Amino acid sequence: MEKLSNPQVTIETIKKYEFAFQKKFGQNFLIDAHVINKIISAADITKDDCVLEIGPGIGTMTQYLAESAGQVVAVEIDKNLLPILDETLAEYDNVTIINDDILKVDINKIVEERNGGRPIKVVANLPYYITTPIIMGLFEKHVPLLSVTVMVQKEVAQRICSPAGKGDYGAFSVFCQYYAEPELLFDVPASCFIPQPKVTSAVVCLRTRPAPADIRDEVLFFRTVRASFAQRRKTLVNGLASGFPQLTKAELTDVLAACGLPANVRGETLGLEGFAALSNAIGERL
Ligand code: SAM
Numbered sequence: 079m080e081k082l083s084n085p086q087v088t089i090e091t092i093k094k095y096e097f098a099f100q101k102k103f104g105q106n107f108l109i110d111a112h113v114i115n116k117i118i119s120a121a122d123i124t125k126d127d128c129v130l131e132i133g134p135g136i137g138t139m140t141q142y143l144a145e146s147a148g149q150v151v152a153v154e155i156d157k158n159l160l161p162i163l164d165e166t167l168a169e170y171d172n173v174t175i176i177n178d179d180i181l182k183v184d185i186n187k188i189v190e191e192r193n194g195g196r197p198i199k200v201v202a203n204l205p206y207y208i209t210t211p212i213i214m215g216l217f218e219k220h221v222p223l224l225s226v227t228v229m230v231q232k233e234v235a236q237r238i239c240s241p242a243g244k245g246d247y248g249a250f251s252v253f254c255q256y257y258a259e260p261e262l263l264f265d266v267p268a269s270c271f272i273p274q275p276k277v278t279s280a281v282v283c284l285r286t287r288p289a290p291a292d293i294r295d296e297v298l299f300f301r302t303v304r305a306s307f308a309q310r311r312k313t314l315v316n317g318l319a320s321g322f323p324q325l326t327k328a329e330l331t332d333v334l335a336a337c338g339l340p341a342n343v344r345g346e347t348l349g350l351e352g353f354a355a356l357s358n359a360i361g362e363r364l
Contacts, residue, residue, distance in 0.1 A: 152174070210250060
């Protein structure tokens with residue numbers, strides 16, 4: 079069939095199935111072939127790849143993924159989209175649709191069953207209302223991943239990629255940069271979707287790599303990061319004092335000094351290595 083990236087084909091398909099967009103599922107379908115091609119080429123999809131697509135919608139990007147990848151597994155929550163996907167993806171024999179909630183499905187099991195446990199690439203125009211839990215889930219559950227190339231709200235893309243010390247930098251930036259090297263690729267205007275979202279979007283690619291810093295205890299590292307950003311207007315010592323009530327402020331000031339940090343340092347100025355040193359030093363006191 080003619081591609082759904084042609085807006086007319088998308089409109090006809092939606093009419094034919096009397097499909098009603100569900101706001102609660104963040105349904106904004108792409109209607110721009112140029113944007114889809116740019117996403118697929120940024121993700122560097124080849125026939126060697128198994129791609130997990132989160133939220134295929136009516137299958138617009140899935141059609142392109144099926145042509146570029148070895149196989150595509152697409153997880154879609156909205157059962158009303160299943161008959162549409164049956165038709166729009168009928169000519170591809172390398173696509174599997176799973177009707178489930180991406181936050182509940184066992185992605186590691188999918189990777190094991192579909193790709194023998196070998197690392198996959200995630201490509202998606204994400205439902206924006208669950209961007210953070212989706213990305214955190216992929217990394218925290220240690221899904222074997224080569225990269226995650228996703229359309230997200232522009233502000234979220236900026237937060238993911240922000241360097242230490244910049245306004246957008248926060249616990250989620252550290253989290254993403256611990257697991258991957260994120261790159262902000264390009265903005266996508268609301269006019270590239272039906273219906274148009276109220277926000278500007280951007281595509282970000284997170285290429286996984288081993289953690290770039292010496293972290294002795296991953297759980298303690300993330301606890302330290304969360305405590306450091308929990309009270310943004312306070313100094314780091316005060317944030318840490320709330321997160322680690324078993325340590326006194328004097329002890330925490332000593333910990334900072336041992337890391338070569340001044341007593342009035344703010345958490346948002348620390349990069350991965352700074353947080354690694356800090357959490358390792360806290361670990362020695364607990
Ligand atoms: N990929 C399509 C496109 O680009 O045109 C649709 C993208 S739309 C922004 C997000 C898609 O994610 C919708 O199809 C929506 O139904 C689906 N979705 C929303 N929440 C989901 C969830 N928890 N699990 C799986 N899919 C979900």
